[in-house]
Amino acid sequence: MLPRAVAGSCARPPASGGASPAAAAVRAAVPAGDAAPAAPAARKPLIPATSPTRKTTHKPPPAGQGKVAARNAALIQAAAALIWAPQAALIAMAIGGLAHGAPASAMLAPAAGVLALGLLRAALDALGVRRAFQGARPILTARRRDACAAMAARSPLDMNRAASGEAAAIIGEQAEAVQAWLARFQPARMKASIVPLVILACVAPLSWVAGLILLIAAPLIPLFMALIGWRAKAASEAQLVEMGAMNAFLLDRLRGLATIRTLGAVETTATRLRANAETVRRKTMAVLRIAFLSSAVLELFSALGVALVAVYIGFHLLGDLPFGAWGGKLTLAQGLFILLLAPAFFEPLRELSAVWHDKAAGEAAMTALDRLSAPGEGPAAIPLPGAQAPERQGEAATDPARSGSTPPASSLSVAPPPTGPLMVTAHGLRFRYPGAATPALPDGFSVNIAAGERVALLGPSGGGKSTLLALLAGLAAPQHGVITIGGQRLDDASAARLRQRMAWIGQQPHVFTGGLEANVSLGRAAPNVRASAGRALRWANLADVAASRGGAIIGEGGVGLSGGEALRLALARAAFNQEAGLVLADEPTAHLDRATAGAVTESLLELAKGRTLIVATHDPELARRMDRTIHLPSPTALEERS
Ligand SMILES: Nc1ncnc2c1ncn2[C@@H]1O[C@H](COP(=O)(O)OP(=O)(O)OP(=O)(O)O)[C@@H](O)[C@H]1O
Numbered sequence: 001m002l003p004r005a006v007a008g009s010c011a012r013p014p015a016s017g018g019a020s021p022a023a024a025a026v027r028a029a030v031p032a033g034d035a036a037p038a039a040p041a042a043r044k045p046l047i048p049a050t051s052p053t054r055k056t057t058h059k060p061p062p063a064g065q066g067k068v069a070a071r072n073a074a075l076i077q078a079a080a081a082l083i084w085a086p087q088a089a090l091i092a093m094a095i096g097g098l099a100h101g102a103p104a105s106a107m108l109a110p111a112a113g114v115l116a117l118g119l120l121r122a123a124l125d126a127l128g129v130r131r132a133f134q135g136a137r138p139i140l141t142a143r144r145r146d147a148c149a150a151m152a153a154r155s156p157l158d159m160n161r162a163a164s165g166e167a168a169a170i171i172g173e174q175a176e177a178v179q180a181w182l183a184r185f186q187p188a189r190m191k192a193s194i195v196p197l198v199i200l201a202c203v204a205p206l207s208w209v210a211g212l213i214l215l216i217a218a219p220l221i222p223l224f225m226a227l228i229g230w231r232a233k234a235a236s237e238a239q240l241v242e243m244g245a246m247n248a249f250l251l252d253r254l255r256g257l258a259t260i261r262t263l264g265a266v267e268t269t270a271t272r273l274r275a276n277a278e279t280v281r282r283k284t285m286a287v288l289r290i291a292f293l294s295s296a297v298l299e300l301f302s303a304l305g306v307a308l309v310a311v312y313i314g315f316h317l318l319g320d321l322p323f324g325a326w327g328g329k330l331t332l333a334q335g336l337f338i339l340l341l342a343p344a345f346f347e348p349l350r351e352l353s354a355v356w357h358d359k360a361a362g363e364a365a366m367t368a369l370d371r372l373s374a375p376g377e378g379p380a381a382i383p384l385p386g387a388q389a390p391e392r393q394g395e396a397a398t399d400p401a402r403s404g405s406t407p408p409a410s411s412l413s414v415a416p417p418p419t420g421p422l423m424v425t426a427h428g429l430r431f432r433y434p435g436a437a438t439p440a441l442p443d444g445f446s447v448n449i450a451a452g453e454r455v456a457l458l459g460p461s462g463g464g465k466s467t468l469l470a471l472l473a474g475l476a477a478p479q480h481g482v483i484t485i486g487g488q489r490l491d492d493a494s495a496a497r498l499r500q501r502m503a504w505i506g507q508q509p510h511v512f513t514g515g516l517e518a519n520v521s522l523g524r525a526a527p528n529v530r531a532s533a534g535r536a537l538r539w540a541n542l543a544d545v546a547a548s549r550g551g552a553i554i555g556e557g558g559v560g561l562s563g564g565e566a567l568r569l570a571l572a573r574a575a576f577n578q579e580a581g582l583v584l585a586d587e588p589t590a591h592l593d594r595a596t597a598g599a600v601t602e603s604l605l606e607l608a609k610g611r612t613l614i615v616a617t618h619d620p621e622l623a624r625r626m627d628r629t630i631h632l633p634s635p636t637a638l639e640e641r642s
Helices: 021-029 063-082 084-100 104-152 166-176 175-205 208-255 257-262 266-318 332-354 356-373 465-472 495-499 517-521 529-539 545-548 562-574 594-607 620-623 634-642
Strands: 424-430 445-450 454-458 480-485 502-505 583-584 612-616 628-631
Touching: 021 175, 063 084, 063 104, 063 332, 084 104, 084 175, 084 332, 104 166, 104 175, 166 175, 175 208, 175 332, 175 480, 175 517, 208 257, 208 266, 208 332, 266 332, 266 356, 332 356, 332 480, 424 465, 424 495, 445 517, 454 465, 454 620, 465 480, 465 495, 465 583, 465 612, 502 562, 517 529, 517 545, 517 562, 529 562, 562 594, 583 594, 594 612, 594 620, 612 628
Parallel strands: 454 612, 454 628, 502 583, 583 612
Antiparallel strands: 424 445, 424 480
16 A cells, blocks of 8 residues: 555635624634535645655745744734724814814815825735735645645554545645634734724823723723633634544545445445534534624624713713813814724724634644644654654654664665666564554564565465565564665665665555546656656556546546556556566455456566566465465464464
8 A cells, every 4th residue: 555645735815804703713614615616726636745756845834934924914904904093083173174164175185185095004904914815825835744744754554644534634624724813813913902002092192081991891802702712712623623533534435435335334334424424513513603602792892882982972072971081071073083993993803803713723723733743753653764754854864763773784875776676685574563462474584585586475364465565665664674675775764765666556556636647657757757658558558548538537536447447557657667676566456357357467477577576465376477475474373473
């Protein structure tokens, strides 16, 4: 089985600014896929993250740079919000002037001023939003890249790796919440800490009563929002976990659809899926309930604050409440100015509350990304030799501890493995899966396979055939013993380079979304890629399939391939790799009818010309066609020995 591929990140424009917390929560709680069909760009062919010739470069997230960009964007947005103060002053003065008998023509200058300031405000606001989005995007991309790199740095044999469905849901979909959090919550927080203070500074010198009302009403909003926010975060996290679990379950069952049908387990699977969906619905409703509750609290307090200011100003102007203006009496213009500013005082607090759910969802998504990006250390982890997690950049090549218990004698050798068929040796191997009671291979297992030899690994189920192939492919490191490929020791430093000279044919090759040719080349660099992929397809007897599909998308969401065709695709992939001097095949004829299995056997033999071939199989016919057979003992024999 090749390492699972992880979907790359896809850009999505910022969500439109929601006015209420409920709207924000609906955005956060409802999966994007439910709200709108995936954009065609999101269906690009995927390339395995550990594709041998594809080098992943990891850059650290531009945290410092991102922070400066976010602060600048927030300041621009705060400045835009503050423009309302001079606009309100112009409007109040103009109406005050009218009340005192000024001619209508006196309105023209203030109206022009309000218009000009309005345009400036809109421009600044747009600039601030744009800057915030541009500042947040690279941070999200870096986090996604880190998560993909950390996943790729774990062996496909590692059972503790996140399931593909869960990883795809977190990296592809849930991670978008980080963008909303960074681009919207942080500017909103900055606005909420600057704008009300400035407005208070404008209002208080005119009327201490109005200032006091605002001062008392304002902190109640963040206080209640914080109280509700704690629950919102917990609810968002629970919802994300449930969504990831459902995706993982769905993907797993889709992969095994044929088996489910064969075993008549369709109804059971559907029932379980229905139960999962019901749990997701309940968790989503919990998030929405909290959102609507916080929305009600917020509107109540801001409406009360504005109403109290309006009542006071009204009665003050009528002379019923003659106090509160520092010993004097407010003019109509001053009263209007305060009235116009009162809603603007609460506006940033409302906005902050509206994006509070972005914060809850963003933090929950960030935690999920962190979990994926964790390098997978500890007793249960199986690191992928030769792969580098982002944190380990530059460290792996010089760290002997990572290459197993034996010192990396030839790891300093940078000579490329020889061309042509590769000799394979294994000496004194010991390998036990983390947490397993018994070794997966006979202890001290040794083997010598000559260059160009064709060998079958035979043995009962669970005897360790696939494990041995995985160790030879450098997908996991043995706890003891030495493997050499083409005379070079397979270790942490050489694994990635040696894997480039290997081809792997699994039982159920993964078909990526994309055309047949792209599925053969898998993003690998080669001269005349298309022509070479076409040749490989013709060689694997897939020319007819390619012609009938006419460049259509195959794989996830596209037209599928039969089991035999998928196997032939794997053969074409191996044939495409002209550099491969070692072909490792894991039960290539399993699940195939006799005729197709025979055809696959012939193709394998042809592929093996000029290459070394090691096949794990239960198929006696395939084993008979090999030069030699190696028997691996049964697991019970191993248990007795251990
Ligand atoms: N990723 C894994 N994590 C933990 N244990 C594993 C893992 N893969 C295999 N094993 C265990 O290791 C032992 C050897 O399994 P392996 O798949 O290598 O046998 P096999 O000979 O290929 O079997 P089969 O013919 O059924 O494919 C088994 O006991 C199996 O349960």
